[in-house]
Amino acid sequence: EAAVTQSPRSKVAVTGGKVTLSCHQTNNHDYMYWYRQDTGHGLRLIHYSYVADSTEKGDIPDGYKASRPSQENFSLILELASLSQTAVYFCASRGVYAEQFFGPGTRLTVL
């Protein structure tokens, strides 16, 4: 099974501050994804990437940027964190048959 790790596992940020969430995968998967999970909304796709140095917008990209500096690493960047971005963030990578594997999640609280 694909190994996907995330850091930090939890973070408290102040409104207006910059937050960077990191994701690392070790199985040479081409596709990587960032989702957020909120009570009542399930999981929603923020950004994804299918190759290094390229990112694509998902369903809810506003307020987020993404960076894919290498095949293994995919970051989610909140330039100006807001209260509404308090959520749990999950990174995932895609295997050969479109099956996705998820990291442990990062719990972000914006105060």
Added chain:
Amino acid sequence: GQQVQQSPPASLVLQEGENAELQCTYSTTLNSMQWFYQRPGGRLVSLLYSPSWAEQRGGRLTSSAASNESRSSLHISSSQITDSGTYLCAYASSSFSKLVFGQGTSLSVVP
């Protein structure tokens, strides 16, 4: 937009040993689908993944779907207390395998 409806819609309580059937209905024809398990605050663990036409089995779990129906089911046999948690279904509907998630069903298995 694309939607996924899960049933039971919110929660299900079973006595240990009972069987359960969780269902997902989709707003479009099935492509591939994936079932996940999540403990509170935990990562999404992939239970079963299958193309739309294939039944998948894994221990006490069976997923089934039909390529001509917008519906899939997850069967849990002989439920155990450790099966308690949230079950989410998701389907992939595009060339980049974007997953669209249901809201999840919270399962509680009691003695």
